[in-house]
Amino acid sequence: MSALTSLTLKAALDGLADKSFSAVELTQAHVEAVEAARALNAYVLETPEQALAMARASDARRAAGDAGPLDGAPLGIKDLFCTKGVRSTAGSKILGDFQPTYESTITANLWRDGAVMLGKLNMDEFAMGSSNETSAWGPVVNPWRPNMGEGGGGNAKLTPGGSSGGSAAAVAAELCLGATATDTGGSIRQPAAFTGTVGVKPTYGRCSRWGVVAFASSLDQAGPMARTVEDAAILLTSMAGHDPKDSTSLAVETPDFAPFVGKSVKGLRIGVPKEYRVDNMPPEIDALWEQGIAWLKDAGCEIVEVSLPHTKYALPAYYIVAPAEASSNLARYDGMRYGLRVEGANLTDTYERSRAAGFGAEVKRRIMIGTYVLSAGYYDAYYLKALKVRRRIADDFDQAWRTVDALLTPTAPSAAFSLGDKADDPVAMYLNDIFTVTVNLAGLPGMSVPAGLDSAGLPLGLQLIGRALDEGTLFSLGGALEKAAGFRAKPQRWW
Amino acid sequence: MTIDAATVRKVARLARIAQPEETLEPLAKELSGILSWIEQLGEVDTDGVEPMTSAVHMPAPMREDVVTEGGEPEVVLSNAPKRAGDFFVVPKVVE
Numbered sequence: 001m002s003a004l005t006s007l008t009l010k011a012a013l014d015g016l017a018d019k020s021f022s023a024v025e026l027t028q029a030h031v032e033a034v035e036a037a038r039a040l041n042a043y044v045l046e047t048p049e050q051a052l053a054m055a056r057a058s059d060a061r062r063a064a065g066d067a068g069p070l071d072g073a074p075l076g077i078k079d080l081f082c083t084k085g086v087r088s089t090a091g092s093k094i095l096g097d098f099q100p101t102y103e104s105t106i107t108a109n110l111w112r113d114g115a116v117m118l119g120k121l122n123m124d125e126f127a128m129g130s131s132n133e134t135s136a137w138g139p140v141v142n143p144w145r146p147n148m149g150e151g152g153g154g155n156a157k158l159t160p161g162g163s164s165g166g167s168a169a170a171v172a173a174e175l176c177l178g179a180t181a182t183d184t185g186g187s188i189r190q191p192a193a194f195t196g197t198v199g200v201k202p203t204y205g206r207c208s209r210w211g212v213v214a215f216a217s218s219l220d221q222a223g224p225m226a227r228t229v230e231d232a233a234i235l236l237t238s239m240a241g242h243d244p245k246d247s248t249s250l251a252v253e254t255p256d257f258a259p260f261v262g263k264s265v266k267g268l269r270i271g272v273p274k275e276y277r278v279d280n281m282p283p284e285i286d287a288l289w290e291q292g293i294a295w296l297k298d299a300g301c302e303i304v305e306v307s308l309p310h311t312k313y314a315l316p317a318y319y320i321v322a323p324a325e326a327s328s329n330l331a332r333y334d335g336m337r338y339g340l341r342v343e344g345a346n347l348t349d350t351y352e353r354s355r356a357a358g359f360g361a362e363v364k365r366r367i368m369i370g371t372y373v374l375s376a377g378y379y380d381a382y383y384l385k386a387l388k389v390r391r392r393i394a395d396d397f398d399q400a401w402r403t404v405d406a407l408l409t410p411t412a413p414s415a416a417f418s419l420g421d422k423a424d425d426p427v428a429m430y431l432n433d434i435f436t437v438t439v440n441l442a443g444l445p446g447m448s449v450p451a452g453l454d455s456a457g458l459p460l461g462l463q464l465i466g467r468a469l470d471e472g473t474l475f476s477l478g479g480a481l482e483k484a485a486g487f488r489a490k491p492q493r494w495w
Numbered sequence: 496m497t498i499d500a501a502t503v504r505k506v507a508r509l510a511r512i513a514q515p516e517e518t519l520e521p522l523a524k525e526l527s528g529i530l531s532w533i534e535q536l537g538e539v540d541t542d543g544v545e546p547m548t549s550a551v552h553m554p555a556p557m558r559e560d561v562v563t564e565g566g567e568p569e570v571v572l573s574n575a576p577k578r579a580g581d582f583f584v585v586p587k588v589v590e
Contacts, residue, residue: 443550
């Protein structure tokens with residue numbers, strides 16, 4: 001049945017539509033693939049019975065001529081999304097065996113369109129991390145491994161990136177046809193780049209945050225991960241849409257994104273931001289970026305150098321804004337209404353013990369930073385300053401949009417690194433998001449497209465950044481890059 | 496900006512996270528490292544810049560002030576660490 005798991009989402013939907021196979025057959029193949037891939041630690045909860053029940057219902061709908069746009073498609077769901085009656089932990093011990101009594105809007109939209117849930121995907125705790133190593137469930141292992149060669153290294157365990165590491169690994173290893181993910185500073189795009197998959201972070205407000213466990217509410221945005229640009233477009237079309245239950249959800253129509261893929265990009269003006277040529281960038285990434293520029297030129301785009309002068313301040317600003325919001329959002333984990341409770345001598349002691357036992361080191365670190373920058377005497381110097389710098393960063397993009405339609409950059413400053421490599425140095429870990437975090441601060445859409453392999457045989461991604469609500473143009477450009485790159489590489493199965 | 500152990504103790508208390516005494520010093524070093532990296536924001540001229548508090552340009556939507564759902568104690572209490580009847584059981588707050 002491995003052929004069924006190798007299909008693109010589009011091809012699988014076509015196969016279901018022309019009755020080449022049933023949703024039950026497609027789902028069964030995926031359930032078996034998931035079971036056989038536990039060495040990757042991509043799923044923290046497998047829901048095979050629910051998946052097969054959903055698949056049977058899908059086959060019945062199709063037989064009745066009532067199939068939705070995603071009917072019968074088996075997907076993986078990041079464990080940050082609340083799924084009714086199915087344990088949702090956000091990668092944290094503090095949520096314990098939390099069983100949501102409601103369904104997130106995004107997953108509800110996917111089920112409305114007929115999709116099938118295979119299970120919940122591993123992630124950094126509360127989406128705070130760039131390597132999946134902060135998960136209470138242990139790290140996900142990247143299905144990609146470096147080439148054997150001089151010096152060996154062929155068995156090194158690599159990170160799939162983070163925080164959506166489970167989503168990325170599951171898509172790359174063909175353990176689902178596509179996955180939901182979330183991106184607060186790069187958590188969809190960096191893992192996509194590390195695993196040779198496509199990841200889309202939509203415009204802030206495009207996808208509802210309702211039922212998605214909050215990290216930093218002004219930055220969090222959900223999006224799809226998939227194996228092709230077209231698959232990502234199909235998924236986003238289902239996921240997106242106005243939701244009155246999220247006060248920052250945009251009251252705009254959701255276009256059908258798939259037809260944008262394959263559209264000509266001739267005449268589009270593409271900006272190349274000079275500040276993204278950072279020191280110490282591996283030459284292979286620089287070369288891939290040049291290649292990407294050449295591909296878009298060949299496709300008829302006009303390339304324009306632009307300046308985003310405040311780029312280098314984006315990460316420091318992010319590491320004030322995001323922890324500040326997180327310290328407030330995570331105050332709800334107090335051991336009283338749900339989740340872990342460790343009894344103490346009195347109420348405060350119970351709070352302190354519960355939170356000390358339930359949160360991991362990185363989450364504690366960020367809550368502490370957030371508490372500090374919001375505390376009396378520091379609010380203006382840190383938090384207010386960061387919000388002003390954030391405005392400067394957004395203004396840089398507004399300036400760029402006067403001359404260009406989209407931007408092309410690398411997605412991440414390196415290929416996937418070994419698990420454990422940066423675990424002891426928080427700032428080195430934070431620098432992973434150097435090219436992606438500006439997009440979250442400005443609320444813009446961004447996409448990572450796999451574009452090539454480095455000399456160790458590991459995937460590298462290119463990032464496209466668009467105007468607010470202009471995901472359509474990104475899908476056209478992503479399609480053009482995908483076609484030019486002809487990226488067909490897959491991880492060699494070792495698990 | 497360097498943070499000392501006493502500041503970490505205070506912040507940990509504000510954040511309601513128990514921090515064993517021996518972790519305060521290493522944590523102070525870590526947080527100081529992160530904050531000194533953040534200090535570079537001081538280089539940016541932000542005079543007269545309006546703080547950006549939201550990524551969307553729209554006024555907060557209003558809704559009718561009516562009850563939409565409720566009356567479901569079993570649903571609300573289903574994840575409670577401790578309950579008694581239709582109530583959460585919490586540590587004693589008032590002596």
